[in-house]
Amino acid sequence: MARPPKERRVEYIPEIKYFKPAGIPMRDIEEVNLTIEEVEAIRLKDREGLTQEECAQRMNVSRPTFQRVLTGAREKIAEALIKGKAIRFRGGDYKLAEHYLHCSRCGRKFAVVQGRRGRHGRPFREIICPDCANQ
Numbered sequence: 001m002a003r004p005p006k007e008r009r010v011e012y013i014p015e016i017k018y019f020k021p022a023g024i025p026m027r028d029i030e031e032v033n034l035t036i037e038e039v040e041a042i043r044l045k046d047r048e049g050l051t052q053e054e055c056a057q058r059m060n061v062s063r064p065t066f067q068r069v070l071t072g073a074r075e076k077i078a079e080a081l082i083k084g085k086a087i088r089f090r091g092g093d094y095k096l097a098e099h100y101l102h103c104s105r106c107g108r109k110f111a112v113v114q115g116r117r118g119r120h121g122r123p124f125r126e127i128i129c130p131d132c133a134n135q
């Protein structure tokens with residue numbers, strides 16, 4: 001019996017989800033699709049510069065799995081750049097990580113999701129305590 005695929009832990013959902021080459025009509029553009037966990041793999045390894053081991057831990061997967069996700073993502077990006085394809089970020093099998101903050105005033109612990117914005121467009125570091133409204 002096949003095991004259900006394990007959800008990869010993702011800390012960040014990009015706000016921009018589509019890139020297209022300039023000067024080419026949409027009808028002539030082919031797309032590659034990166035999953036959200038592939039974008040996360042690129043972010044951790046190539047933007048944050050973590051080791052593969054650290055990346056695998058952050059995403060809650062084995063190192064070989066991380067390597068596979070990363071390689072797949074890089075191949076798709078390379079194909080888009082070389083062949084002039086659009087890149088779409090969509091789908092995948094992931095769980096958005098929650099971060100816990102402690103309110104410095106009332107001590108309440110509350111979950112926030114990184115990369116999302118609060119109700120008034122504030123990034124999460126400025127999110128207000130739900131209990132006492134302390135920032």
Ligand SMILES: [Zn+2]
Nearest residue numbers: 103106129132
């Ligand atoms: Zn509070």
